[in-house]
Amino acid sequence: MATPDPSIPESWLRVTDSGLYCLPGDFYVDPHRPVTCAVVTHGHADHARPGHDQVLATEETLDIMRVRYGAQAGRQMQSAGYGEVIDIKDVKLRLAPAGHILGSAQAVLEWRGCRIVVSGDYKRRADPTCTPFEVVPCDVFVTEATFGLPVFRHPPADQEVAKILQARTLYPERSVLVGAYALGKAQRVMAELRTAGYDRPIYLHGALQRLTEFYESRGQKLGPWKPATAAAKEEMVGEIVIAPPSALADRWSRRLPNPVTAMASGWMRVRARAKQRGVELPVILSDHADWDELTETIEAVEAGEIWVTHGNEEALVHYAATKGLHARALALIGRGEEEQEELPLEEPAS
Ligand SMILES: [Zn+2]
Numbered sequence: 386m387a388t389p390d391p392s393i394p395e396s397w398l399r400v401t402d403s404g405l406y407c408l409p410g411d412f413y414v415d416p417h418r419p420v421t422c423a424v425v426t427h428g429h430a431d432h433a434r435p436g437h438d439q440v441l442a443t444e445e446t447l448d449i450m451r452v453r454y455g456a457q458a459g460r461q462m463q464s465a466g467y468g469e470v471i472d473i474k475d476v477k478l479r480l481a482p483a484g485h486i487l488g489s490a491q492a493v494l495e496w497r498g499c500r501i502v503v504s505g506d507y508k509r510r511a512d513p514t515c516t517p518f519e520v521v522p523c524d525v526f527v528t529e530a531t532f533g534l535p536v537f538r539h540p541p542a543d544q545e546v547a548k549i550l551q552a553r554t555l556y557p558e559r560s561v562l563v564g565a566y567a568l569g570k571a572q573r574v575m576a577e578l579r580t581a582g583y584d585r586p587i588y589l590h591g592a593l594q595r596l597t598e599f600y601e602s603r604g605q606k607l608g609p610w611k612p613a614t615a616a617a618k619e620e621m622v623g624e625i626v627i628a629p630p631s632a633l634a635d636r637w638s639r640r641l642p643n644p645v646t647a648m649a650s651g652w653m654r655v656r657a658r659a660k661q662r663g664v665e666l667p668v669i670l671s672d673h674a675d676w677d678e679l680t681e682t683i684e685a686v687e688a689g690e691i692w693v694t695h696g697n698e699e700a701l702v703h704y705a706a707t708k709g710l711h712a713r714a715l716a717l718i719g720r721g722e723e724e725q726e727e728l729p730l731e732e733p734a735s
């Protein structure tokens with residue numbers, strides 16, 4: 386391809402086999418295979434991969450990578466606080482809050498007067514576990530589109546969390562088992578329950594404990610909680626238990642007293658998905674922007690150009706085009722939906 390030109394954004398931020406590559410800065414954003422220099426937006430496995438030489442991310446994201454990957458987290462780790470400007474060769478980079486999970490960031494790239502914002506995953510709703518999304522005006526906005534269809538409109542979080550509490554009251558002789566991904570969602574469910582005034586111990590599957598402890602080490606008030614594996618069956622009657630989604634239909638759940646099976650995910654908006662997973666109580670709680678949040682954000686950043694990735698691209702591309710914006714779908718490899726954000730292999734057998 387020709388030499389990079391600031392007036393042609395795709396000439397300096399390119400789609401490659403390893404992911405989005407910034408040519409004048411010689412770094413990748415969320416590369417899905419090991420590279421020399423990676424800027425990582427957040428700790429979910431489809432964005433943060435092990436094995437890079439250099440990783441630049443928020444301190445929280447670097448810590449999450451250390452928790453998950455140990456020595457494989459990256460050879461050299463450089464942290465950047467929100468708003469801090471870092472020069473990478475000719476490019477000015479800064480991380481802005483994305484409101485997705487603890488430490489999540491948008492990557493703001495500026496080169497010779499052109500500013501591209503790579504959103505990573507984001508949402509606009511209040512979330513007690515992370516810093517709210519910052520609107521950064523830009524020339525090109527690279528947006529995720531996990532829930533990029535008009536049918537996706539997430540209900541208020543407190544309303545969904547109330548369903549978990551209602552189930553407890555409705556079935557006092559059972560437990561309520563909530564499926565939630567280990568990084569972000571589980572801790573958000575805990576935080577939202579505390580916000581709703583729930584103060585009983587929450588029982589946790591072993592796969593959720595390290596990341597929950599990490600959130601607590603960063604000042605999040607999630608407790609009290611107890612390991613579910615250490616509790617007797619009778620002890621968990623009437624209690625809330627959180628486990629990774631894979632444990633819902635697994636032998637693991639047999640240790641619980643006749644659990645009401647719930648699942649906290651934006652996908653619970655789709656009845657068929659809930660049914661397919663055998664979920665009795667769908668809890669629509671998402672860490673991704675819904676259709677309204679996506680379209681509002683596209684307007685708010687005032688970019689002339691929208692690149693759409695990571696989900697239902699077509700509808701959002703079409704929407705942007707009707708608003709007179711240049712829009713295109715980015716064919717990035719290795720981007721999954723919310724359901725794939727957690728690697729199943731990190732769940733211990735317990
Ligand atoms: Zn994510």
Ligand SMILES: [Zn+2]
Pocket residue numbers: 429431432506695721726
């Ligand atoms: Zn993602």
